Amino acid sequence: EAGVAQSPRYKIIEKRQSVAFWCNPISGHATLYWYQQILGQGPKLLIQFQNNGVVDDSQLPKDRFSAERLKGVDSTLKIQPAKLEDSAVYLCASSRNYRGSRAFNEKLFFGSGTQLSVL
């Protein structure tokens, strides 16, 4: 079974530039997540998709971040314009689904991440 694919692996940009990340989840996984992980901290959820619908984007800085999953498969995360504090690893993860309206008990599969440096 192929894993979660992410690209690029590394990206260096200057502040105020734009950047986009791509994620292809495991085939058949309905739920896709984008996480931001700042050095020394645990991952922070940016956005969660269930198929092509957004389940949770409460922590997504919508003035500069956007994400889409148009066909319910792969997804892109964009930052425009980037700030210095956006330097982090951006992780994509997927899971088959979640059972029940409140419980989350599906195993997550993570991609290798994109390491973004904003100079």
Added chain:
Amino acid sequence: KNEVEQSPQNLTAQEGEFITINCSYSVGISALHWLQQHPGGGIVSLFMLSSGKKKHGRLIATINIQEKHSSLHITASHPRDSAVYICAVSPIQGAQKLVFGQGTRLTINP
């Protein structure tokens, strides 16, 4: 106070030692995850448990729901076990998302 607290934050041990990493949480949960993150960012899911104990190779995870506490143990530790170990919980109440601990950085010296 974070909803998920891990201890210790950093742990250095010699090869062969028995390792314990602890995770305490303050909310009711439906499941707890232990994740491993190697340098370079990739995260691997080690365990997902909601009660009792699970074992995989040299790794053992336990959870006590009443005490809101989980432990990850590594027996006969090896330098390749060096990584950041992250505890994450899925709260019963609220949105369907994981709440992550800050991670425990483990270094096993040969």
